Amino acid sequence: MTDLTVDLPGLHLKNPIMPASGCFGFGREYSEFYDLNKLGAVIMKAATGERRYGNNTPRVAETPSGMLNAIGLQNPGVEKIIETEVPFLAEYDVPVIANIAGSTLEEYEKVAAAFNEAGSVSALELNISCPNVKEGGIQFGTNPEMAANVTNRVKKASNLPVYVKLSPNVADIIGMAKAVEEAGADGLSMINTLTGMQIHQGSRKPLLANKTGGLSGGAIKPVAIRMIYDVSQHVSIPIIGMGGIESAEDVLEFLLAGASAVAVGTANFQNPYVCPEIIDSLPGVLAKYGFQSVTDAIGKGHEDER
Amino acid sequence: MTDLTVDLPGLHLKNPIMPASGCFGFGREYSEFYDLNKLGAVIMKAATGERRYGNNTPRVAETPSGMLNAIGLQNPGVEKIIETEVPFLAEYDVPVIANIAGSTLEEYEKVAAAFNEAGSVSALELNISCPNVKEGGIQFGTNPEMAANVTNRVKKASNLPVYVKLSPNVADIIGMAKAVEEAGADGLSMINTLTGMQIHQGSRKPLLANKTGGLSGGAIKPVAIRMIYDVSQHVSIPIIGMGGIESAEDVLEFLLAGASAVAVGTANFQNPYVCPEIIDSLPGVLAKYGFQSVTDAIGKGHEDER
Amino acid sequence: MKKKVMLTILDVREIALDTVEMILENSYIAETAVPGQFLHISVDGHTLRRPISIASIDRKQHTITILFKKVGDGTEQLAAYQNGMSLSALGPSGNGFHYEASSLKTVLLIGGGIGVPPLYNLGTELIQQGINVISVLGFQSKDCVFYEDKFQELGRTIVVTDDGSYGQQGFVTDHLPDKALCDYYFTCGPIPMLRAVTNALHEKSGSISLEERMGCGVGACLACVIPADNADGYRKICKDGPVFGASEVMI
Amino acid sequence: MKKKVMLTILDVREIALDTVEMILENSYIAETAVPGQFLHISVDGHTLRRPISIASIDRKQHTITILFKKVGDGTEQLAAYQNGMSLSALGPSGNGFHYEASSLKTVLLIGGGIGVPPLYNLGTELIQQGINVISVLGFQSKDCVFYEDKFQELGRTIVVTDDGSYGQQGFVTDHLPDKALCDYYFTCGPIPMLRAVTNALHEKSGSISLEERMGCGVGACLACVIPADNADGYRKICKDGPVFGASEVMI
Numbered sequence A, B: 001m002t003d004l005t006v007d008l009p010g011l012h013l014k015n016p017i018m019p020a021s022g023c024f025g026f027g028r029e030y031s032e033f034y035d036l037n038k039l040g041a042v043i044m045k046a047a048t049g050e051r052r053y054g055n056n057t058p059r060v061a062e063t064p065s066g067m068l069n070a071i072g073l074q075n076p077g078v079e080k081i082i083e084t085e086v087p088f089l090a091e092y093d094v095p096v097i098a099n100i101a102g103s104t105l106e107e108y109e110k111v112a113a114a115f116n117e118a119g120s121v122s123a124l125e126l127n128i129s130c131p132n133v134k135e136g137g138i139q140f141g142t143n144p145e146m147a148a149n150v151t152n153r154v155k156k157a158s159n160l161p162v163y164v165k166l167s168p169n170v171a172d173i174i175g176m177a178k179a180v181e182e183a184g185a186d187g188l189s190m191i192n193t194l195t196g197m198q199i200h201q202g203s204r205k206p207l208l209a210n211k212t213g214g215l216s217g218g219a220i221k222p223v224a225i226r227m228i229y230d231v232s233q234h235v236s237i238p239i240i241g242m243g244g245i246e247s248a249e250d251v252l253e254f255l256l257a258g259a260s261a262v263a264v265g266t267a268n269f270q271n272p273y274v275c276p277e278i279i280d281s282l283p284g285v286l287a288k289y290g291f292q293s294v295t296d297a298i299g300k301g302h303e304d305e306r
Numbered sequence C, D: 001m002k003k004k005v006m007l008t009i010l011d012v013r014e015i016a017l018d019t020v021e022m023i024l025e026n027s028y029i030a031e032t033a034v035p036g037q038f039l040h041i042s043v044d045g046h047t048l049r050r051p052i053s054i055a056s057i058d059r060k061q062h063t064i065t066i067l068f069k070k071v072g073d074g075t076e077q078l079a080a081y082q083n084g085m086s087l088s089a090l091g092p093s094g095n096g097f098h099y100e101a102s103s104l105k106t107v108l109l110i111g112g113g114i115g116v117p118p119l120y121n122l123g124t125e126l127i128q129q130g131i132n133v134i135s136v137l138g139f140q141s142k143d144c145v146f147y148e149d150k151f152q153e154l155g156r157t158i159v160v161t162d163d164g165s166y167g168q169q170g171f172v173t174d175h176l177p178d179k180a181l182c183d184y185y186f187t188c189g190p191i192p193m194l195r196a197v198t199n200a201l202h203e204k205s206g207s208i209s210l211e212e213r214m215g216c217g218v219g220a221c222l223a224c225v226i227p228a229d230n231a232d233g234y235r236k237i238c239k240d241g242p243v244f245g246a247s248e249v250m251i
């Protein structure tokens, strides 16, 4: 029997597969397709201090092996999420990770503190990288001092382990990772979307109402792998990997690069069963490439270190 | 008759289509498929001061809607190129752009000066962004002061117009563009490849011998469009656009974003005739979307400015 | 309940300019779908699924029909699929048209272009319930007209073309029958048409069917929202819609 | 001269474990190709073309045969192509085997796994020129063996399997015939086998056929270079090769 379990700060995972933030809502819709108990964990859609309506539509566009999204952090606000969504997910025997976002340090603190008090949430994912919100988001994610600062403040505002979600839109991803590690991050989530745009020939303007959007899907997988490979050599906190995962082979590639667990985003839209299907095929794929367990494979793509 | 001509510093283009550096060698191989006189211009493979052998193989990998390459600037050195390749291309009635690379400022100067003296070259494309060579390349392309410095030195070393080729692996592409504009760049080329990696499950190590490689092809088109759109609002020098172009519709998207001409790279590998095919279908596509000429379409995707 | 299903293509044919009719076999969809619902169809090599309305249902033959216009890569490619091939789809998706049959005597169906198909499905259901149907169908030009005879079989049908090359010339709102004749309207088509129709018929109640670019198609990603006058401030077209009461959302 | 051509698939069948034989029709390729050349084949939805050797040529029927092993996405997908479908390829690509027929009496063909196919093409040509052929073919195991009878028709043939499940057990180099019997050798297969063969036969001259991941396949991108002892310091496998003199390149 292949051992799929992974233990990370605050998270005992029965398998390393979780849906990525924003691609799974709060689980309700996908719970109609399968039993969420199959999942390693669930990462909820971003929560902000107050309800946000988000951007105008169109909010998504299709690109070669990928898509752009500019949802704009639409969510009912942290209080409403704690009231109506967390209890729904708490029914399952699956760790829940709350993705938190904000336009100011105070908003991050407020959201973190609220989840801390609420209970039923196992960890926070700090979204410092959502490139769609003009105020705050982009700066937190591309400036190491600001990233360290928000990490530090969120750590103080709550007792939950904090996974900082890094933006790939930077020249020095290692510098970013080290900065948030020093500031107390318990883990990293990487990568968020690359900023992109599509222009519509007919209307002669950007297709998304927000003009730019975040590129996700298979197209960005090589960038994610490179960043995880590089960062994992320079930090000692674990990494939840994501960016274009569609299959158990992709999961293994992320584990080899240095991720300890993974999140699946865009692929849920193509196939709502993608997470349980990956979980079912993972033991076979691990065995095929000579691994007895998930932990056995983590970081094994670093030839120099062997 | 749709007017395809574009006039850029040092370049009178009969149409805006040119093969991208490194994807077309010095034109010999593709001249067996079609008459190079059809092209708007030719951008030669990178030239360095001395002959370089490049990286070990494997040098390429396939990714979703894209590829990774780590050729490593293999080339016979600037003198040999001037002796044997430039005369071959000079036979055609097509402007030749020399892509120049180096590990030191002095090497850049030397290569620029050599092309300047040689004649038959209409412009230089300054490759400050090739992510594959450990010494120099990556730093020039991600640090605005260093980019400005090399631009300035190359401008002084030659009288040819200089197009600086920007790396997309930065947080602030506008800052990079402004820095090289101020340093005297006559135009910009964007984008070069995004740094990526693929890990081979079987061998448990990065597939490319160089480990990381440059991601090109359709996968990166949304990133290229976003960067060109943003930069074209902040500089007044023209942009040669590239990154995932495969069709005349793609070309129009780049023109709308703000590019004045385009280069086609990876698509040549799938279809050696892609450049002449795009040139043939461009008038129809421009007409379909209501444009009388190429210049008519440049920058027209900026709705705010209309 | 919506499922992920495979449908077998029994027939594909172009029935008007760039307009393709496709007959698909799947017993689950044919048994459970209601008019106004859609299939979220996967097209090879494309990241996102394409939403296409169900245009008619044959519960006995276990088949459904979809009609779509070739407007881009995905629909072009779908049009090239061959008989016998399989399509992956999520469905039946969305809410479908809802109405109280007992309160309706005559309803108006107002369709524009590729918004016409779901109304055909609805129309056949309405007349089975003894409700009279008057249809006003707008197309760009003669080449684009389809299903006129099928709608004629349901009841009085007015065809309108933008350029007057067939039927009446103008917009559907220029050729609506006397409003007093009908109790309710259903409309589907491009947003400007929907706006014109809801304005012209503002004193009547009616339902509109909306389109928006979708991510998940199941209600999870919030790609397809439309502002609404409810507690959340929005509705999701893929899940709460695509059919809404005409005054329920803000178009 | 290499061109971009469309080939029609006449037949696809699995002839050994994961090993597919495909018969393709195209008069240009069938007329101009020589043994050792390859086709650079486009597989739907993949950025890069796949290089596959030409395994035999029927100049009269205007057909060629390729043999490939399903080792990844591209070859899996190619194996699923149906009769009647078209394939886009660049070809005939590369240089092919060169030899001076007049100076050869008996040659040795040494193939490993999916390196065997181009040698079959060469073998048929050699015997037409009156040259004797001895073949040593290595496979992983019994399931993987193919074309043994075809090679038997050309001359003496020794089949070797890694696990001894068929023919001789061991590596091809363990079962080479007496070197004195032959004037020249041609070999194609995995790099470790090529190294072993060139070492074992270092006193003989021979040609080796090489593989490398390719970008352009036409000589422009320098993806496929191999260090060589010439002025440039390298040769391109796609253009200068895939066949090289055994001492010409450094493997």
Ligand SMILES: Cc1cc2nc3c(=O)[nH]c(=O)nc-3n(C[C@H](O)[C@H](O)[C@H](O)COP(=O)(O)OP(=O)(O)OC[C@H]3O[C@@H](n4cnc5c(N)ncnc54)[C@H](O)[C@@H]3O)c2cc1C
Binding pocket: A061, A062, C038, C048, C049, C050, C051, C052, C053, C054, C067, C068, C069, C070, C071, C072, C073, C074, C075, C076, C114, C117, C118, C210, C211, C212, C213, C214, C242
């Ligand atoms: C609920 C619903 C029902 C529909 N029913 C029909 C129908 O019965 N017949 C029909 O012809 N069309 C219908 N449409 C529109 C149809 O979905 C689009 O024409 C189709 O997705 C275009 O795909 P493409 O690849 O050809 O175009 P592209 O422009 O290449 O598509 C790019 C992306 O944009 C999306 N997109 C483009 N146009 C639309 C649009 N109008 N609505 C939603 N997404 C779009 C595509 O799904 C894809 O994700 C319906 C749309 C919705 C939302």
Ligand SMILES: Cc1cc2nc3c(=O)[nH]c(=O)nc-3n(C[C@H](O)[C@H](O)[C@H](O)COP(=O)(O)OP(=O)(O)OC[C@H]3O[C@@H](n4cnc5c(N)ncnc54)[C@H](O)[C@@H]3O)c2cc1C
Binding pocket: B061, B062, D038, D048, D049, D050, D051, D052, D053, D054, D067, D068, D069, D070, D071, D072, D073, D074, D075, D076, D114, D117, D118, D210, D211, D212, D213, D214, D242
């Ligand atoms: C000159 C030449 C002749 C060949 N002839 C044959 C033949 O007759 N029969 C046969 O079965 N195979 C042959 N090969 C190997 C064949 O090209 C690969 O097995 C095939 O490209 C794998 O594609 P894939 O998509 O299944 O694998 P993937 O691993 O998914 O391919 C990923 C990428 O790597 C490339 N790649 C992977 N393995 C190889 C390889 N060994 N050589 C070159 N590129 C590779 C692919 O082309 C593709 O670009 C030949 C290779 C060369 C260079």
Ligand SMILES: Cc1cc2nc3c(=O)[nH]c(=O)nc-3n(C[C@H](O)[C@H](O)[C@H](O)COP(=O)(O)O)c2cc1C
Binding pocket: A020, A021, A022, A023, A045, A046, A069, A071, A073, A099, A127, A130, A165, A191, A192, A193, A215, A216, A217, A218, A220, A242, A243, A244, A245, A263, A264, A265, A266, A267, C215, C221
């Ligand atoms: C529609 C959509 C919405 C997203 N919303 C969020 C979000 O709210 N918070 C966040 O941290 N990331 C968000 N992301 C990013 C994903 O969590 C993930 O990092 C990214 O999409 C890369 O993974 P993928 O390629 O598997 O989709 C969103 C992505 C998509 C496609």
Ligand SMILES: Cc1cc2nc3c(=O)[nH]c(=O)nc-3n(C[C@H](O)[C@H](O)[C@H](O)COP(=O)(O)O)c2cc1C
Binding pocket: B020, B021, B022, B023, B045, B046, B069, B071, B073, B099, B127, B130, B165, B191, B192, B193, B215, B216, B217, B218, B220, B242, B243, B244, B245, B263, B264, B265, B266, B267, D215, D221
């Ligand atoms: C195989 C290969 C080699 C390249 N070599 C160079 C080079 O020598 N100099 C350079 O400036 N860019 C080089 N590039 C980058 C391209 O010129 C181009 O900027 C990039 O590939 C994006 O365009 P594309 O998506 O159309 O390929 C190379 C790209 C590829 C794929």
Ligand code: FES
Binding pocket: C213, C214, C215, C216, C217, C218, C219, C220, C221, C222, C223, C224, C225, C236, C237, C238, C239
């Ligand atoms: S498409 Fe995702 S919520 Fe409607």
Ligand code: FES
Binding pocket: D213, D214, D215, D216, D217, D218, D219, D220, D221, D222, D223, D224, D225, D236, D237, D238, D239
């Ligand atoms: S594959 Fe491009 S030079 Fe050989």
